Amino acid sequence: MEDLLNAFLLMSNFVFVPAIAYGSQLALGAVGVTLVYGVLRFSNFAHGDTMAFGTMVVILFTWWLQSMGINIGPLPTALLALPFGIIVTAVFLLSSDKLIYRFYREQKAAPVIYLIASVGIMFVLNGVVRFIIGPNDQNFNDGERFIVKARAMKQYLGTAEGVSIKVSQGLTVITAIIVVLALFWFLNKTRTGKSMRAFSDNEDLALLSGISPDKVVAVTWILVAILATVAGTLYGLDKSFKPFTYFQLLLPIFASAIVGGLGNPLGAIAGGFVIAFSEIMITYPYKKFVAYIVPGDWKPEGLVQLLATDYKFAVSFIILVLVLLFRPTGIFAGKSV
Amino acid sequence: MKKFLLATVASAAMVTAAHADDVKIGVFLGFTGPIESLVAEMGPGAELAIAEISASGKFMNGSTVTAVRADTTCVDAGAATAAAERLITSDKVSGIVGGDCSGVTTATLTNVALPNGMVMISPSATSPALSTIEDNGLFFRTAPSDARQGVVMTNIIMEKGIKSVALTYTNNDYGKGLADAFAAAYEAAGGEVTINASHEDGKADYSSEVGALAAAGGDVLVVAGYLDQGGKGIIQASLDTGAFDTFVLPDGMVGGSLPEAIGSDLNGSFGQAPGVDAAAFIAHVDGKFNAESPFAAESYDAAALILLAMQAAGSKSPSDYKGKVFDVANAPGEKIQVGELAKGMEILASGGEIDYVGASNVELIGAGESKGNYRQIEIKDGKVSTVKYR
Numbered sequence: 001m002e003d004l005l006n007a008f009l010l011m012s013n014f015v016f017v018p019a020i021a022y023g024s025q026l027a028l029g030a031v032g033v034t035l036v037y038g039v040l041r042f043s044n045f046a047h048g049d050t051m052a053f054g055t056m057v058v059i060l061f062t063w064w065l066q067s068m069g070i071n072i073g074p075l076p077t078a079l080l081a082l083p084f085g086i087i088v089t090a091v092f093l094l095s096s097d098k099l100i101y102r103f104y105r106e107q108k109a110a111p112v113i114y115l116i117a118s119v120g121i122m123f124v125l126n127g128v129v130r131f132i133i134g135p136n137d138q139n140f141n142d143g144e145r146f147i148v149k150a151r152a153m154k155q156y157l158g159t160a161e162g163v164s165i166k167v168s169q170g171l172t173v174i175t176a177i178i179v180v181l182a183l184f185w186f187l188n189k190t191r192t193g194k195s196m197r198a199f200s201d202n203e204d205l206a207l208l209s210g211i212s213p214d215k216v217v218a219v220t221w222i223l224v225a226i227l228a229t230v231a232g233t234l235y236g237l238d239k240s241f242k243p244f245t246y247f248q249l250l251l252p253i254f255a256s257a258i259v260g261g262l263g264n265p266l267g268a269i270a271g272g273f274v275i276a277f278s279e280i281m282i283t284y285p286y287k288k289f290v291a292y293i294v295p296g297d298w299k300p301e302g303l304v305q306l307l308a309t310d311y312k313f314a315v316s317f318i319i320l321v322l323v324l325l326f327r328p329t330g331i332f333a334g335k336s337v
Numbered sequence: 338m339k340k341f342l343l344a345t346v347a348s349a350a351m352v353t354a355a356h357a358d359d360v361k362i363g364v365f366l367g368f369t370g371p372i373e374s375l376v377a378e379m380g381p382g383a384e385l386a387i388a389e390i391s392a393s394g395k396f397m398n399g400s401t402v403t404a405v406r407a408d409t410t411c412v413d414a415g416a417a418t419a420a421a422e423r424l425i426t427s428d429k430v431s432g433i434v435g436g437d438c439s440g441v442t443t444a445t446l447t448n449v450a451l452p453n454g455m456v457m458i459s460p461s462a463t464s465p466a467l468s469t470i471e472d473n474g475l476f477f478r479t480a481p482s483d484a485r486q487g488v489v490m491t492n493i494i495m496e497k498g499i500k501s502v503a504l505t506y507t508n509n510d511y512g513k514g515l516a517d518a519f520a521a522a523y524e525a526a527g528g529e530v531t532i533n534a535s536h537e538d539g540k541a542d543y544s545s546e547v548g549a550l551a552a553a554g555g556d557v558l559v560v561a562g563y564l565d566q567g568g569k570g571i572i573q574a575s576l577d578t579g580a581f582d583t584f585v586l587p588d589g590m591v592g593g594s595l596p597e598a599i600g601s602d603l604n605g606s607f608g609q610a611p612g613v614d615a616a617a618f619i620a621h622v623d624g625k626f627n628a629e630s631p632f633a634a635e636s637y638d639a640a641a642l643i644l645l646a647m648q649a650a651g652s653k654s655p656s657d658y659k660g661k662v663f664d665v666a667n668a669p670g671e672k673i674q675v676g677e678l679a680k681g682m683e684i685l686a687s688g689g690e691i692d693y694v695g696a697s698n699v700e701l702i703g704a705g706e707s708k709g710n711y712r713q714i715e716i717k718d719g720k721v722s723t724v725k726y727r
Contacts, residue, residue, distance in 0.1 A: 013578050014551060018544030025541075137565055139598050150579030164578050239542070239570065240598065249541045276542075283545045285552040303532065303553060309546045310508065310535050 002159070007292035009161035013150060019273075019280045021169035021238060024176035027272030028231035029249065030256035031183065031265050032224050038200045038263035039220045040101070042114030047228060048250035049125035052243050053092065054229030055236045056133045058085035059140045066142065074144040074167070078233055085233065090225035096121055097221055105217075122247075129243045138241040141168065168238040179230055180269060183223070187265070192219055200263065252279075255316045259323050261330025270331055275316050283309045358400040360653050362387055362643060363424040365435025365445070365457075366636075367411035372437060372461075378630035379460060380406065382696075383434045385625065386640040386678065393679035395686060396648060404640075409436045414444035421449040431653040432643040433457045434636065439464035446476050456655040458642055458662070460635035465514060468704050474659050479635040479642065479699055481611070481709025483511070487518030489609055489711045489727065490559070490587060491526050497607075501529045502585070503555035505546065505571055507562040508535040515561045515587060531555040538566035543574045551580035559585040564595040576602045583607075586714070596719045603716045607724070612712035614726050618696035621676045634696035635707070641678055641695055642666055648685040666701045668692045 029051065036044040044050075061081035071077045100117055144167050153162035187193040192215070199206040199216045207213060232246065239245070252275055260271025285303035307315065323330060364383045366376045384404045391402040405428045407420040417436060424430045433455055436442035442462040450457045451473060458477045459467075465484040470476065494502065504520060506512035512535065520530045532553035536546045550558060550571075558581040562568025568590050575581040576599065586595070586608030596603045615629055618637070622628040643658075645665040650658035664670075665681075670690030673681040681691045693699055700708040713724040 014544070014548035014580075018542070018548075018574075018578070022542045022544060137569070137594070137598060162579060166577055235541075239573070242539075242565075244539050245541055248539050252541060279542075280545045280548065284548045287552050288554075289552075303549070305549065305552075308534065309549050310537075312540075312545055313537075 003292045005157075006159050006161045007289050009153075009157075009159060009163055010289055010292065013161065013163045015280055015284055017163060017165055017169060019277045021166075021172050022280070023273035023276030024172045025231060025235045025238065025272075026252055026256045026276055027269040028176050028179065028227055028234070029253035030260065030268035030272050031180065032227035032231065033253055033257045034260070034263055034265055034268040035220060035223055035227070037257070038265075039196055039216060040114070042111045042118065043254070043262075044224075045115065045118045045250065046122040046125055047224075047253065048246045048248070049122050049129065049243075050089065050093065050224070050228040051232030051235070051249065052129045052241075052246035053125050053232075054085045054089040054225065055232035055241055055246070056129050056243075057088040058082055058229060058233045059133065059138055059236070059241060061085060062140050071142065075171070076141050076143045076167070076237055078140055078237060079171075082229065082233060085229045086226050089229050090222045093221040093225050094218060097217060105213075126243065126247065133243075135243055138236075140241065141237045143167065166238065168234065172234045172238060175230060175234060179227065180265075183227075183265060186223075192216075196220060251313070252316055255320050259319055259330060261332040264330065264332045267330050267332030274319065274331070278319055279312050279315050282306050282315050283312050357398050358653065360397070360400055360402045360644075360647070361405050361428055361430040362402060362640060363407055363421075363428065363430040363433040363435065364404045364640070365407045365409055365417075365421060365424060365433045366437045366460075367409045367441075368406065369408055370411035370413070372411050375461075375631055376437060378627045378633040379437070379636040381626040382622075382628075382633040382636035383460070383640040385622065386637045387644070389676075389678050390641070390644045390682065393682055395679055395682040396644060397651065397653070400653075402644060405430055407435075409438065409441045409445070411438040411441060414441050417441040417445050418448045421445040425449065425453045425455055430455075431647070432655060432658075434639045434643065435459060437461045437632075439467060443467060443470065446470065446472060450475055454655055456643065456646075456659050456662070458639040460639040461632040465518065468706060472704070474705075475655065477639075477642070477662050477701065477705035479638045479697060479707050480632065481707045482703075483514050484518040485706075485709045486515060486587060486609070486611075486711065487520075487522045489709070490519050490585065491522040491528070492727070493607065493609060493713055494523065494557070494559075494585060495526055495528065499556045500527070501531060501555045502557050502559050503531050503550045503553050503581070504533045504559045505536050505550055505562070506533075506560075507567055507589070508537050511589065512561050516559075519559065519561070519587075529555075536562065536567045536571055538563060540567060540570065543567065543570040544578070546571060547574040547578060547580050550575070551578065555581075557581065557583045557585055559587075560590055561587050562589060564590045564592045569595060569598060572599060572603070586716075591714055591721060593721060596716050596721065601719060604718065605716065607713070607715040609711040609713050609727075611709060612726070613697050613710040615696070617675050621696070628696075637675075638693070638695040638697050638699050642693060642699070645673075645678075645681055645685065645691065645693055648682050662705065663701055665691055666693050666699050 033047050058081045061084040062078045065077050147165040147170050150162035150164040195211045196216050256271035256275045257268045260267025285305035287304045291299040387402050387404045390396050407424050409417040439462040442459050456475050461480050463480050463483045465482045468482050506516035560568045584606040588610040591610040618634050619628045646658040646661040647653050649661040670692040673691050673693045675696045698710050702708045714721050715724050
């Protein structure tokens with residue numbers, strides 16, 4: 001019994017908790033990507049750097065709040081700075097839409113033109129973020145670090161294994177749930193949300209029934225600003241802020257969105273968790289886990305690892321390829337790519 | 338008449354040449370290219386030793402020494418080869434301080450120095466491949482091979498009585514080379530490496546890497562990575578999950594920003610980085626250039642070694658003095674500290690033996706490379722503090 005508990009705690013500490021937190025981070029990013037794809041009909045490659053931009057603004061406001069001596073006890077000050085970050089990011093996205101994407105919309109440009117334009121914006125954002133805050137790591141997490149610490153838990157339970165749960169991980173999961181619920185309520189219950197879905201389903205019909213395209217586009221960008229800034233900030237709190245890693249995040253985020261079904265918010269969330277869990281579970285060595293659940297001295301010699309961690313990225317891509325081969329619309333029938 | 342006079346003068350000059358000569362030394366470094374900022378201090382380092390010996394008047398019956406610069410560019414093997422050709426055939430140098438980067442050094446050694454029988458002493462090429470290259474005894478370096486750090490790290494870990502480690506490295510030539518060198522040395526010393534896994538830099542999440550390292554177990558985690566890249570991510574995730582408490586940090590991980598970013602949990606972790614107690618050299622250079630810049634001291638020593646070997650052999654011909662480099666660099670003999678080059682010249686002239694210590698504590702091992710000097714560090718109270726030099 002004790003061994004089973006240990007095995008469970010071991011898996012929780014190294015697989016479930018990190019995968020749930022990482023999955024929520026990916027899910028929040030993927031929902032943003034999927035929203036742009038659904039409503040504006042292009043793959044927004046600038047999303048990773050939009051997250052970096054939003055986080056940068058949040059960090060700058062966090063520093064300002066910290067210098068004023070404002071904080072919220074055990075929670076990170078960055079949560080207070082979030083609204084400022086969202087506003088600045090929304091202004092940025094709306095002006096980039098006005099300056100760049102609107103031109104192509106009026107031309108009725110093909111989606112690939114938008115995609116290339118978004119690559120351009122990605123590079124510009126890359127530069128802007130590095131110019132303002134620099135390419136280095138910024139650690140802006142203050143407040144408590146842990147909800148439960150592995151060592152404390154071991155002592156309390158008297159087990160060989162313990163579980164650590166970080167404040168940032170808890171925050172990530174809770175915020176992800178709240179944001180996603182709010183998004184679904186917005187899309188399904190409000191008039192604006194419904195008009196967005198109508199616009200996404202059939203643009204011409206939506207325009208005929210009097211939906212203002214400008215408003216739909218503007219609301220979409222504002223939602224993207226909220227999602228990107230929240231996702232970026234949570235990720236930064238959990239790991240740390242470095243512009244380059246946000247650029248790298250783009251790959252798993254797109255994998256999540258496509259696996260779930262591009263254009264389908266529910267799919268994006270599922271996709272985020274599928275990618276996170278498979279990355280971690282397939283490369284996890286089950287040596288200790290097996291040692292706990294098998295009797296006596298059947299302890300395995302090797303690591304009992306399916307794939308070396310070097311192939312972690314390959315896992316997401318294999319899933320991506322399989323999904324595109326057998327279910328091109330993604331797990332939750334989104335749009336075919 | 339005029340011709341006769343000229344001929345007399347010329348022959349007179351040639352006669353004296355046998356006694357006092359002007360010896361030319363090539364300073365063959367990347368004055369342009371990726372390491373130009375380091376070479377800005379390395380070049381003057383080599384030239385300082387050359388100027389001191391030349392001014393002492395005790396070098397080979399009062400011969401003078403002149404430095405001739407040439408550019409390796411650090412990356413362009415073609416340009417480097419041409420520049421080295423020029424040094425030997427047109428400038429007629431008697432020895433070369435250089436090259437600097439491992440790639441161009443290998444190219445010039447095989448294409449130019451070897452066919453021409455020229456001695457090269459590199460102050461900064463650290464690739465382990467240069468330890469085993471075919472060199473006819475012509476190539477030396479005052480920098481240690483990267484493989485050497487694995488041995489030093491093994492010694493430090495073994496002295497602490499740690500017999501089992503997990504090992505992760507950044508997936509590039511540096512990380513892989515260091516990890517393999519360390520694993521070989523550590524296992525030879527009787528330690529156990531439970532896992533030798535790579536990590537990629539700039540990843541979004543390191544939980545799976547840490548999961549694997551934790552499952553394999555080990556008393557400490559050796560992180561052969563970069564302190565502002567994946568190495569930091571691995572340490573952070575290990576501490577968060579309680580997988581490891583103590584970390585061994587090789588040179589890529591030593592820096593003030595790491596304890597600052599991780600916090601007090603890093604206290605007690607230890608490691609090493611190349612470094613020497615440079616106080617004497619700094620005082621000697623006296624602000625003429627930045628003596629603390631990497632490889633500046635090694636450059637000074639490379640130039641000094643060539644000239645000391647010439648003095649010991651009594652000849653500026655590379656084939657004569659190449660066998661003397663080891664003799665002047667290592668014991669037995671009187672220790673020659675930085676700034677005592679004139680004294681070294683005197684001892685050698687009178688037939689004595691010296692053990693050149695110089696600016697970077699030179700001790701040649703193996704095929705003619707520096708044993709290397711490492712600064713053993715420990716993280717104490719959130720700061721990198723020096724334990725000792727070894």
